[in-house]
Amino acid sequence: MSQALKRKLADPRTGGLLGLAAVIAVLPLFLPNNFYYDVAIGAGLSAIVCVGLNLLIGYAGQISLGHAGFVGLGAYSSAVLTVEFGWHPLAAMTAGALGVGILAFLVARPILRLRGHYLAMATLGLGIIISIVVNTEAEYTGGPDGMTVPSLMFFGRELYGEAVWYWIVGAALLFTVWLSLNLIASPVGRALRAVHGSEPAAEIAGVDTAHYKVLVFVISAVIASLAGSLGAHYAGFVSPANVGFFRSIELVTMVVLGGMASTYGAVVGAAILTVLPQLLTGLEDYEHIAFGLILMLTVIFMPRGLVPSFFTIARNRLASAGAPPP
């Protein structure tokens, strides 16, 4: 292999994306029935949210404890605007994303000017409010029972069934990962990482820290909203079950486990923590405890998360095995 090709493949934007595309392409061979497809689609949707959330938490060093609320707002925008107001699904999805973006902006703008963990508290509150609203505004949302959502139409064709949605979600995940990798490898991404590294140093280097914190929060919220809309059309149903505080904690746990400041880590974390509960059926009662435990143990024993730790170990192995430098 030529040096240039090797370097291209080692670049996360080419090699990593090809790897992820290969996994998505091959995975259906190992999915015996629709139940497995459903789990894979769930993992993919969570991964999309986590890639966005990782931009906020992993790269910019800010915390959101309310992202399930943004996913829920996207899902309910698609549901309510199509069913109650007769909007086209794509218009509803876009309006949901816009609305969530504006809401995130309005919440973050005053808060992110302050230092400290105010964002965590504000998003916690916002998530709880969203959860209460979808539960109580039964006239529009169906309340705790939820409501059905029409299928997504694509050039006159109804997008329906696990086999179709697997590829839609797979493509959306690849696209989201590509955007995230691009962003991080740009001056904007470096500014986000600088905010995490040292706000005083970022500022005097010319980085408007408040602006970038608001920006990344809005981006992550919009991604969550779009994933929520996709999920609503896939399932054909929305309910408040996945809008609450615990779901927000699950999303944070996925990001932390997979590896903060690692786009692929967010994907791996989402995949593991979506599949794991399926393997441990019958232990649903302990799911909250298990997630809490995983979060704690990761932070204590592997604070950088699975994927970054794996790459460090692999690199050290290679180095100590006396491999000639590439």
Place this chain on the structure above:
Amino acid sequence: MTLLKVEALSREFGGILAVDSLHFEIAPGSIHSIIGPNGAGKTTLFNLVTGVYAPSAGRVHFEGRDITGLAPHRLAAMGLSRTFQNLQIFFNMTALENVMVGLHLTLDRRLGAALFRLGGVARKERRARDAAAELMRFVGLEAYLDVDADAMPYGALKGLELARALASKPRLLLLDEPAAGLNPVETEEVAGLIRKIAQSGVTVVLVEHDMRLVMGVSDHVLVLDYGRKLAEGTVDEVRANPDVIAAYLGSGAAGGTHGA
């Protein structure tokens, strides 16, 4: 013509005045040192000038414009930069990336271009890497280009702060104890760098305890004590000032015998 003008500047912390009705001016094109014992208010003065803290009273003017209370990133855009006494390094990046952050305002910061990698982002990033590498060579850190910042020794991190500050092409550069914790050889290198920076047209304000360094490079010295101006003038004038001899040079604080 003055580059920086400080008028009646004060800042209090819990009843004590860390900076107390300070007046001074800095003319462009030279090296100005600010000395004084620990707690004299030197770092607080830098924080007031660079917008980290808002003053309790007084104004700061830069190139004739009132910059009091402006956020640091606005001042960076106007040509002001600094280093930090307690290092402020991006430990989540490589050394080169640290310096590239300093280039932020010269780069393409459009979100769309970043997300979709349009507008020659890749090519511009390569050029930014070259510019940052050049600055690292300038401060003698060419050995650390792709080293993670958290794997670098203390002395190298001091140089990294300097390279990052230079990356924003400041007209006024404030250095807060750039030689603190360095050995005599490294300190001599820093002295050489400061002279080179000043020769390139950047006005330097230096806070430093190492008196040999201060007396060796400074065109002008301001002595602070308890937040107030004790004396001001050329190196020789300050050395001969009886107040300075009594209050500062006579005490154990002189000669850089203590660290940061």
